[in-house]
Every structure is written in C-alpha cells, then in structure tokens.
Amino acid sequence: MNIQPSTSKTILLTGGLGFIGSHTAVELIAKGYEVVIADNLSNTRIEVLDAIHRVSGVKPAYENVDLSDKATTKVLCAKYNFDGCIHFAAYKAVGESVESPLKYYDNNLSSLVYLLQNFTEQGKSNFIFSSSCTVYGQADEMPITESAPIKPAESPYGNTKQIGEEIILDTVKSTQNFRAIALRYFNPIGAHESAELGELPLGVPMNLVPFITQTAIGIREELKVFGNDYNTPDGTAIRDYIHVVDLAKAHVVALTRLLEKKNQSNYEVFNLGTGKGSSVLEAINAFEKVSGEKLAWKFAPRRDGDVVQAYADTTKANHDLGWKTELTIEDAMRDAWKWERKLAGKGL
C-alpha cells in the first residue's frame, strides 16, 4: 500500500514521547507527516525527543502540556491546524489503577473528552485511540476476533479503555463526518533496532520483557514466572507479543485510512497482534536464544487479574488495513536486549 500523503498533514501525537508514541512518531515522519508531540513527561523523558530526531532526521514540534487540563488542551488545539490525532497519552499501570482509580479516570478520560471536544468543535476528524486487548478480559475463544464480547474490566485502567471506546463511539454517532479508529493492542514489546528508542519503565517493571532484560543485565535478581498450573501446553500463560515497530506502522496505516476516507464505517476497531500466542517460557527461550544469556528465573504463584491466554485473530487488520506484522518475538527480544544494554551504558 502506498501511504505517502500527497500534501503534508499535521498530526497531534499525545503521549508521543512514550514507548509506542515515540516509535510511531518516527514512522509518521518517514511517511512525510508533520508531527506535533504533546507530552507532560509524566512517564518518560525529554531526551526521547532528541532520539526521535536522531532516528528520523526531523525534530518534531513539542508541547509540554497536561491534556487533563481543559484550558490547556483548548490552547493546544487552537495553536495548530491538526489534520488528525493519535491519542496515546494515558496512565497504564494496572496495579496503580486499582489503588488510585480516580487518578486514572481523571487523567485518561478527561484528556480524551477535551481532545474530542476541540476536534469536533473545530470540525476536525481522524482520531486514533490506543485501546487494549484488556477489553476482552478472558475471552472464551482463541484467537480473539474484534466481535468477541467485552468483559467487565478487571481494573480501573482496563475500564478507562472500555469507557474510552464508548465515548468515541458516542461522539462518532452524534457528529457528522467524525471518523475514528480504536486499535486494540495485544502485548507490545521490543525497541527500535537502532537502540535509540525503547521502553523506559519507572521503578520495578510490571511487564514481562523489561523484567527479563533488567534481570539479564543484573538490575533484578531473578524473574518470577507467575503461574505454572495454567491449562496451557507448558502450564504458563500465553500472550501475543507484538514488536513495537510493527505496532507503530499499523498506526500510520490506520491514520492514512481515515485521512483518505477509506474507512468502512466512521468508527472502526482493529486488533493489533501477530496472531501467534507464546507462553512465558517460550518468551524466555526466545530471549535466551537471541541474547546468548542464561536468565535467572523461578516459578511463583499466579498474579491476580492475569488471564490464561490472549492472542489475536488478525484477519480484519490484515485484510481491511492491509497491514501485518513483519517481525518476530525473537526480533523483539533482540532489540529489547540491545536497548537494555544501551541504557546500561555497556555498549552495543
């Protein structure tokens, strides 16, 4: 698919200095888009802007704004003539959301509402929302299609994704010509192959791959594998691990689809995954294979709220978006390891 825009379009990337946002900035710039990043640095660092510059050759416009502030968001949307928005900015720590639900509802939902208010009031459209496979909970059937039922959310974080999708759907229904896409990510992992961009977990990582690479580099003593008694071939839980660069490219395709009005309805939902499930032990094996490191790990009890398995049916994204993943879990582990070593200052 040729996704080179004919004229340069200005795209607002909220949370554009985060893990997925920064990789998406690079892919958008590569396709000729003008990128404006809005990020309040609540979960990342300003140095990521320079890294985007080094990788893409372009330093995007940057605004340090808190989108959960209504007046600030209005000023931002008045300052630029946005042709579209990819809304990544959100809190995403499941455990923290259980402890501080109002912090999550306030931040994740108010920013979304204010952005939508400004976009619709200005007659603007082309809105991409970062959603999550967490909306499916433990789906009854594998692989998971987009029509699988939405299960009651396990956490306030998950609920903000479900409610966010509903807010967007209602906005589409009530606003002529407002087009939006919700992208339900499975498990994004990896880093940019240049090792300029990657995940920057604050404190002890909750997600599997940062914990693996931090253990291998010596920051953590050992990885706990949560649960070995699941009803899966090796007893450990299964997820669909997608390389962040593949995921970033899907955003460019989805945005271009809206800008070119190729969407089939004004609100569409796509699963973004590889379609392949990997167990925790398979993920560890993939890491050990590409890194040549032996990982210290042991079995531990199941983690509260974890589903047994979740992997995507990618038929809709493959067919309608004309997008599919090109990188494997091994590519992702190799890049995540390169990134961890870069962070540790141990060279490449």
Ligand code: UD1
């Ligand atoms: C988690 C969130 C999900 C969110 C996603 C964002 C939960 C229950 N789910 O997904 O809502 O959208 O992050 O990135 O928190 N594991 C270990 N040891 C570890 C860490 C993880 O064995 O130290 C296992 C987990 O039990 C799971 C798998 O690795 O089976 C993946 O875990 P993780 O990376 O945290 O992702 P999810 O839990 O799938």
